[in-house]
Amino acid sequence: MVEDSVVQTKQIGKYKVEVIRSKCISAGSCEAIAPGVFALDEEGIATVISQDGNSDDEKLLAAQSCPTDAIVVTDIETGEQVWPKA
Template sequence: MKAVVDEDVCTGCGTCADICPEVFELGDDGIAHVVGDCGEFADCCTEAADSCPVGAITIED
């Protein structure tokens, strides 16, 4: 599994980084970035994607 953040849609709310900091972090630009592989963090990765208020995160197989 691989997470992808649509930087044009992301509002930088930080929900994904709060839920799954092993995979997501907010960059200096105020936008979420993928910093790790979902792999063993599949549950929190999926929860972060499902919790994104603007639907900016997709999970690819």
Template sequence: MGDRWHVEVDRSVCIGSAQCTHLAPAAFRLDAAMQSHAREPEGEADEKVLEAAEGCPVEAITITLVGSGEAVFPPEE
């Protein structure tokens, strides 16, 4: 069984670049205000989701492990 991730977009930080929707369209969508949302906040670990989080120009996307809350992205210092 693989890791499960919780994906969250901080709407106070999101600038609506849509980078995440281009990199992982199955995981993210833009709302009418042009802000990103995770389509399913919890799901199986997915490299495309990680790529989208890493590609966000303002680091509005956080990924944590379901259960432990351990940071996947951005990594803890």
């Protein structure tokens, strides 16, 4: 008898985020809004610790909250830059 296998799927959002280190001023709003995705490193610069630690909405809000537009949000499927708006 073949046992039913349990297939686990991990929900991955449609947004990918990147931090432009040279623009980061350590305001920390990204970490406050999406702590599962962003953390400040030992230099106080925001880094991406996980792409799926928070929802897409929270990732986008974190990017929008950055006072220097240091976070770039890209739609994984289309490749379109969602934020900052071009």
